[in-house]
Structures are given as structure tokens and as C-alpha cells.
Amino acid sequence: MEPEESMAVSDFLIKGNLLKQGAEARVYRDTFLGKSTIIKERFPKKYRHPLLDEKLTHRRTVQEVRSIQRCRKAGIPTPVVHFVDYTSHCIFLEDIVDSVTVRDHIVSTQQRPHPGPTLEHLAPLAAKVGQIIAKMHDEDVVHGDLTTSNMLLRTSGYVVGDAAELSLVLIDFGLSYISALPEDKGVDLYVLEKAFLSTHPNTEALFQKLLKSYAASSKKSSAVIKKLDEVRLRGRKRSMVG
């Protein structure tokens, strides 16, 4: 990377619109090569040792790009990577327009009055999420940070409850890695389970739907689900002192 180009990246960030500051990156929206683009900048974290910070930031940028490419090759919907700058740790990603996070979608669906139980309206979505994660795991991609905030639902042409039209996009692969171990995939599901249930109270049945669909879609699901059961029993749930 030439220094001039690196400077150009920071220019981009200055004139781009800061969308949000997450826990580990700032996210901007701008136009890049004529397209609406999301720029994800991993900025230095001052609380951690500079050597550790550089190592983590670099590794996560690399991992994110690598996993996105691998998913895309396998036909799993993720944003297109337009450009990467490893000096300033910026990734230029396709802007998924007309989309909401699955989190916001679930919350708004739960709040809206419906005829019949809410679960029925969300069940096709849960099944779709299970399917996509199964496909991703079959490619040996472990996401590392599965939450309903890290899944986008395209809203154009989508009618609540219509499974055929559901279009999901997975994002935020910073903690991802490649692994074929059922253990790693089991922990991936465990992380999702906890994030899901703590973010969306009283959705245990919905999450079961998701797992069922995962089990049905993945070729290697039985070992993963077995590990998931094991992981649930670890840590504080096994014994807890202090």
C-alpha cells in the first residue's frame, strides 16, 4: 500500500458519514467507485497493550475479509468486499440498502399486535437463520459473534411470514475463523443462543425452531448439536465458587 493511498483512505473517513461507533469499529457510509459503500474502520484501542492491539486489529481485518470471501464463494449472502486497507485497518463493503437487522425486526414484530401468536410470524425467519448458519458451518466458517444484530434482513418486497421471500445477509466476521471442529461450531451456536435469548426475552420456542432447521440443513449437524449440549453444561453451570 502506497502512502498516498493510505492518506486517501483517511480522507474518505473524514468526509464519510459516521453511522455508528460499535465496540471495535467505526462504521461510515460513503460513495466509492460510484457505489454506496460501508467503510468499517478498526481504530486503535488505547486500553490494551500496543503490541496486542496491533495484532488483534490486523488479524480481525484479515479474518473478516477471508471469511466473507469464503462465504460468498459458497453462495452464502454476505456483503461484497470492494477494497481493503491493511494500514489503516479499513474494509470497504457493499452497502446492503433497504435492510434492517434481524434484531430490530424481531423486536418490532413482537411489539406489533398480531392475530395469533407472534412465534408463528417469526418462525420462517428463525428457520432461515438456522439454514444459513448450517450452510456456513458446512463451509467450515465459524462466525465467532453470532447475534441477531449481525444479520440483516432485506426489506424490499418482504412480507412478514412469507418464507420464500426471506433474504438474509450475514455481517461482522471480525471474530470469525476457519475450523472443521464440531466443538467450535457448537460454541458458535451457544454464543447465538445466549445472545438470542438475552436480547429477545421469551423466545425459547423460536430458538428451538432455529436449531431444528439447523439440524435439518447441515450435513454434519449431529456432532455439533451434541457439542452444543456439552458446552451448555460447562463453566458456571457445572460448579461455581467464589
Next chain:
Amino acid sequence: MTVVIGFEGSANKIGIGIIRDGVVLSNPRRTYITPPGQGFLPSETARHHRAVILTVLQEALEQAALTPADIDCVAYTKGPGMGAPLVTVALVARTVAQLWGRPLVGVNHCIGHVEMGRLITRAHNPTVLYVSGGNTQVIAYSERRYRIFGETIDIAVGNCLDRFARVIKISNDPSPGYNIEQMAKRGRQYVELPYTVKGMDVSFSGILSYIEEAANKMLASAQCTAEDLCFSLQETLFSMLVEITERAMAHCGSQEVLIVGGVGCNLRLQEMMGVMCEERGAKLFATDERFCIDNGAMIAQAGWEMFRSGQTTALPDSWITQRSEFTSAGLLLSGSTS
């Protein structure tokens, strides 16, 4: 005015504290200290607690200048923790409650830490990092329940530190964590260690295996000093803790952090958390070793909240549990929000 006495003995500390409407009247404590290279075993820890508990009880009453007649309620740690020490302390609590004719209330140990932290720091609605020898959790209060957003998927951070201390024979007096903290101040070289964050969860067992395997070899070949290892271990573990706390804050939109639990009195952890909070425009609350480390007053405080909201524990229900009742579905403590 409501006066509550709290009995805590879920691990190697035995503490009895008395609280009158948010004021700590007394809070004496004893610690069972094992030789370097050794941890504490349940039966021996229980024996230690049995030997000192009545002395500590007398101290608590004397320091508070109260008699049993002044006590309104007896709180004790119901769990989670080590079975034998919990049984010992619960037995004494049950006995005095019957002798004095006062109601009992069983308290969740984790809630004790959180409630004490809130009382001391006046934090309003914080994201709580609870870190000790047995627990590592990021807790936030939402929809009328304490919910766990992130936690360790294997061993606790304090357990990782304690077991590392045993590997290189660091003293357990006053605590292994304190001695690691002091040695880390003299560490210069950063040794790369595994770093494992999974979403809002962390894993420490890999780091421990790695350092257990490598530590003595590295020390023998003079690649680094014991101080460097202490320094590097703290930097790595605490970075992981700050990272998951920040993730939980971003997730919940919270602007306050409260650190509780024994590891919470580590000043380097507090410093790192402070830097993170500053960058986010958030506020950090932390306490010192009197209230971070297991103590009786925290059980009294959570007991006070429960007693005031009408919750007591009937004698047949006054059992203990080694496990946590805390699930993703949350734990209800009514009357605890202000």
C-alpha cells in the same frame, strides 16, 4: 430502620456484616490461606470457617455495638459456591435466626456483589463486570431481571490467575491475584499469549494450558522473567474482559460500568476499564478490597433489599446450592431497582 446481618462463606473467605439502611455498621472477615502451589479444598476450607465463625460473629456485633435483639433479619449465602463451606455458614445462620427469633433470607452470592457495588458507588443502572475466583460474567439489568450478557465458557478469570500463581509458586498471602498484580508492575516484556473472545463470551482455559506448559520452560531459559509473565497474563486477560464489557455496553446502550468481585480490586483492570469508558464517554464505578472481595455486608445488603420487599426464606427452604440459579432468562430480585 431495618438492621440485617449477612453471613458469607461460599469460598475461602468467611465474612459477617451488619447493615442498617444502607450503612455498613461492621464487616469483619477471615481468609483461609493455603501454602504457595496449593489451592483451597472444600472440606479444609469448611473446617477453617467452623473454627472462626463464632469469633467473627462476635466481632461483627461488637464493632456494630449491637445486641442480637437489634437485628431484624438474618441473611446468608444460598449459593453458588463450594458445598462444604456453604453448609457450615448456612447452619450457623439458621441457628442464630432461630435463637433470636428472626426471619431468614437466602441470598444469591452474585446478586450480593452487584447490590453491594451499587450501594457503595451509587451507580444507577450499570453494566456489571463480575470477576472473581469462581465467576466471570457481564450482567445488565433489563426487563426487571438481571441478565447475563457475556461470561466465561470455561474457567473464571480469578481461577486462571490463581492456577498460574500455583505453577510458578507465587504466594497465596494475602491472595495470589494481589501478588500477581504487584509483580506485573515490574514486568517489561510483553509475551504473546492466546486471546479468546467469542461474541460476548470469553474462554480462559486455553491461555491457562498454554502458560502452564510454557511458563517454567521460558523462565528456565531466561526468555522472560516471572514479572513479565504476570504482566503479559494480566494485559491479555483484562483486555478480553474490557472488550466483552464494551461489547455488552454497545449492545445494551449503557453508559455506566460497575466492576465487582475479587478480581475487581485489581487497579490495572480498573485503569484499563477507565480508558475504555473515557473513549465511549461512559462512567466507571469500582470499589476496593473491602467490598470487592467476598464479605458479609454484601449478603446483608442484598438481604436487606429482599427483606424490605417481603421475601424471606422459610426454614425448610433454607438449603444451599453449589450451582447458579442464574440463567439466560435472568434472575428476579424484586424491589432492587431504584
